[in-house]
Amino acid sequence: MLLAVVRETCDKMFQLVRYGRWLKNLKKSQSNLLLGFYISSTTTTTAARNESNPSRSSPPPIRVSLTESAGRGVFATRAIGAGELIHTAKPIVSHPSLSSTTSVCYLCLKSFRNRITSEAQGVSFCSQECEEQSKVFYEVEKQADWSAYREYCCTQGLKYPLLAKRLACMVTCGVANAESLDILQPAILSPEMILQMEKEFTLLRSAFEEANVTDEQMAFLTKQWYVGVLARIRINAFRIELAGGLYDYQDLLSSAAALVEAEAAVGNAVYMLPSFYNHDCDPNAHIVWIENSDARVKALRDIEAGEELRICYIDASMDHDARQTLLYEGFGFRCHCLRCLSGD
Ligand SMILES: [Zn+2]
Numbered sequence: 001m002l003l004a005v006v007r008e009t010c011d012k013m014f015q016l017v018r019y020g021r022w023l024k025n026l027k028k029s030q031s032n033l034l035l036g037f038y039i040s041s042t043t044t045t046t047a048a049r050n051e052s053n054p055s056r057s058s059p060p061p062i063r064v065s066l067t068e069s070a071g072r073g074v075f076a077t078r079a080i081g082a083g084e085l086i087h088t089a090k091p092i093v094s095h096p097s098l099s100s101t102t103s104v105c106y107l108c109l110k111s112f113r114n115r116i117t118s119e120a121q122g123v124s125f126c127s128q129e130c131e132e133q134s135k136v137f138y139e140v141e142k143q144a145d146w147s148a149y150r151e152y153c154c155t156q157g158l159k160y161p162l163l164a165k166r167l168a169c170m171v172t173c174g175v176a177n178a179e180s181l182d183i184l185q186p187a188i189l190s191p192e193m194i195l196q197m198e199k200e201f202t203l204l205r206s207a208f209e210e211a212n213v214t215d216e217q218m219a220f221l222t223k224q225w226y227v228g229v230l231a232r233i234r235i236n237a238f239r240i241e242l243a244g245g246l247y248d249y250q251d252l253l254s255s256a257a258a259l260v261e262a263e264a265a266v267g268n269a270v271y272m273l274p275s276f277y278n279h280d281c282d283p284n285a286h287i288v289w290i291e292n293s294d295a296r297v298k299a300l301r302d303i304e305a306g307e308e309l310r311i312c313y314i315d316a317s318m319d320h321d322a323r324q325t326l327l328y329e330g331f332g333f334r335c336h337c338l339r340c341l342s343g344d
Contacts, residue, residue: 073277074308075307076305083298085298086309093167096109096266109292111266140173143212144211145211146165163233164200181233186232186234241266242291277310284303
């Protein structure tokens with residue numbers, strides 16, 4: 001039981017976000033163009049508040065700082081009120097957990113009410129829209145036999161390879177770029193981790209080879225690509241637990257039972273902008289998921305213009321030493337937030 005708790009904590013820890021060295025490389029990166037979009041779209045923001053639905057006409061009240069000193073992270077460009085929805089974000093890539101594959105939408109992870117079942121593998125989509133959006137990559141996925149890859153993930157208790165598999169299918173059919181995740185900071189990998197990833201890669205690659213996929217389509221799919229993607233997924237993936245989406249008391253009861261028996265998360269996803277938030281043990285922002293994988297970043301308290309927005313990477317209810325150990329082992333830094341400075 002204790003092991004399970006520790007493991008759970010580690011899972012959460014490794015799914016969260018860190019930047020550090022990544023920012024130093026950022027200016028050289030082609031992906032800089034992408035970040036440039038966020039910055040240009042956020043520095044022109046107006047003071048107008050839009051409490052419920054930040055739209056294209058009112059860009060989110062944030063900017064991502066590129067200064068290399070202490071200034072990395074996400075900053076408020078105006079005062080933000082407690083509870084305000086700062087912005088939403090769609091995943092770059094998402095995937096249901098193995099235990100949720102048949103109970104949530106195969107794309108957006110929404111729990112089912114009106115499912116549209118696809119014939120193979122028992123996966124379903126919540127809407128025509130999700131089915132349409134998934135069509136191309138799912139066609140590629142269906143061509144391959146994933147049983148060995150899935151089996152390996154299952155026995156090893158791995159969930160991140162599922163995200164890598166989906167991204168590989170998306171790249172193969174041209175709906176995603178092979179460099180989609182390059183802008184995110186990679187985890188530092190031990191030789192053991194790399195060895196495991198190489199095993200996964202062999203299984204992934206042979207699934208594609210046996211499917212009807214051309215060499216040209218698979219050209220990106222090298223060991224180096226796979227390890228690089230997993231290294232980024234490892235510390236940038238968010239574990240998604242839905243706060244809403246329950247329809248009646250019976251659902252609530254069965255859901256509570258399911259939480260006890262199985263993994264509470266419906267899946268995992270990697271985002272761009274939410275990955276730029278720094279950590280604080282006493283955060284002023286947090287990320288919630290209501291009914292699907294759309295991330296909602298909300299203010300936890302009143303925030304002043306210019307203040308850095310931070311989220312908590314780990315369970316903030318742990319004591320000070322445990323928090324510092326997890327942060328150091330997981331992300332290679334110690335927290336210097338006000339709460340940590342006071343020794344709490
Ligand atoms: Zn959906």
